[in-house]
Each structure stands twice: as C-alpha cells, then as structure tokens.
Amino acid sequence: MPEIRVESVSHSFGDGSTRRQVLRDVSVRLAEPRIGIIGANGSGKSTFVRLLNGLVQPDSGTVTIDGRDTVRDGPEVRRRVGFCFTDPDAQIVMPTVAEDIAFGLRRRGLSRAERDERTRRALTAYGLEGHADHPAHLLSGGQKQLLALASVLVTEPDLLVLDEPTTLLDLRNAAMVRRLVDDLPQQVVLVTHHLDLLDGFDRVLVFDDGRIANDGKPTEAVAAYRELAMR
Numbered sequence: 001m002p003e004i005r006v007e008s009v010s011h012s013f014g015d016g017s018t019r020r021q022v023l024r025d026v027s028v029r030l031a032e033p034r035i036g037i038i039g040a041n042g043s044g045k046s047t048f049v050r051l052l053n054g055l056v057q058p059d060s061g062t063v064t065i066d067g068r069d070t071v072r073d074g075p076e077v078r079r080r081v082g083f084c085f086t087d088p089d090a091q092i093v094m095p096t097v098a099e100d101i102a103f104g105l106r107r108r109g110l111s112r113a114e115r116d117e118r119t120r121r122a123l124t125a126y127g128l129e130g131h132a133d134h135p136a137h138l139l140s141g142g143q144k145q146l147l148a149l150a151s152v153l154v155t156e157p158d159l160l161v162l163d164e165p166t167t168l169l170d171l172r173n174a175a176m177v178r179r180l181v182d183d184l185p186q187q188v189v190l191v192t193h194h195l196d197l198l199d200g201f202d203r204v205l206v207f208d209d210g211r212i213a214n215d216g217k218p219t220e221a222v223a224a225y226r227e228l229a230m231r
C-alpha cells in the first residue's frame, strides 16, 4: 500500500477577519488498505483528504505519498491518487458516459485500442454498458456516482480518495458502492457520515475542529465520535 505522510500540516481559508483555521498542526502516517474519516460538519475532513492529491496545499507542513510531495511533485501525485467528489456532477466533463470514462485515460500514453478496451471494461464493471452513448448529465444520481467512480478507477490509481461517495445514493446503490469499494485492490481513504460503511475498515480517524481527536479501529473511533457529538 502507498504510504501517506502528513507532517505538521496547518491550513486556513480566508484573510483578515474572515480567516478561519481549518487544519491545526495535523500529523499522521497512513499505510493501511482501508482508512475511514469521520467527524462533525466543518471539522476539516474534506480539507484533509483534499491535501492528499494536492487539491489543497498546506499553509505549513508537508504531505507526501510514497515520498512524493503533493506540492513539488503535483502531477505525479495526481496520477497516483484518484479523487471522487461528493457531487458527481462536479466531475462529469464529457458529453457521453463512455467519453467521460475515456477522458481520464488521455495523456497516459495508451493506444486507442487500449483506451477503448479499458473503457469497455469499466462500463461493464459499473453496470453502465447500456448507457455508453447516453448523455452523462441525464443519468440518475446513483448512476452518476458510479460513473464518477468508473472514470477515476479506469486510470488505475494506487490510492482512491472518496469524499462522501454515498450521500446521494439510495440503499441499493449505496450497497453497490460498498461492494465495489470492498473489492478494490487499491488503498482507499473514505470520508463519510454513513458510519456503517466503515465496518471492517482497518483504521478510522475522527476529526474535531481541525484536529485528529481519535485514531483507531472503527468501533473505538465511532464510539469516540459519538461521545464528542454528545458534548
């Protein structure tokens, strides 16, 4: 598994009177296959995971993935770290479903035949083969979420970051995403408010006001989160 190293990272948004510190001197090393991130709204979870592919750059401190710095080695890190946003609409960039999946494969030095073959396999794996030539924006919310996952996974990242991937999904599609995630060979970092998704995870971090308040197995971390929420 890749080794994620976050060292003494702080981050703020805004300036002057609107300045808000969102991450406060966070340090952690993550090398487990399945890592969950939980915590209250606004506690810094999304900002933290956005550090992992350089979408957010730390004000101070460093983030490395297998020794590659997310700021200095940005393009290399982004090739290895796939990122799925909560809102799949934010990720759809091409008119049709098949084109959207194939988009991530451009500039990867693959032949046309290889790109087509990988796209075809991804369409089948995510139950989208019947929608290949359909307009991507007309898919249902759940299908868009699956498309977003397919478009990222087709690039075969070493680490997949999922920011609340089941928020828009019904129970059936949420269970499907859960199964897909379970079966992935890659390291996964998953932000969620759906705590049952974390059963069987190796490690769960609980964020509270920009800090890691707990770091442990799912049962322990969820209990700590519940306690924090009751305060």
Ligand SMILES: Nc1ncnc2c1ncn2[C@@H]1O[C@H](COP(=O)(O)OP(=O)(O)OP(=O)(O)O)[C@@H](O)[C@H]1O
Residues within 6 Å of the ligand: 013, 014, 020, 022, 039, 040, 041, 042, 043, 044, 045, 046, 047, 048, 207
């Ligand atoms: N681009 C931005 N510009 C300004 N403020 C931001 C930006 N992104 C996040 N914030 C602020 O940073 C704080 C932490 O946001 P973040 O999205 O990391 O929280 P979160 O724990 O993921 O919350 P949620 O559970 O609600 O998704 C919030 O107060 C948010 O308003």
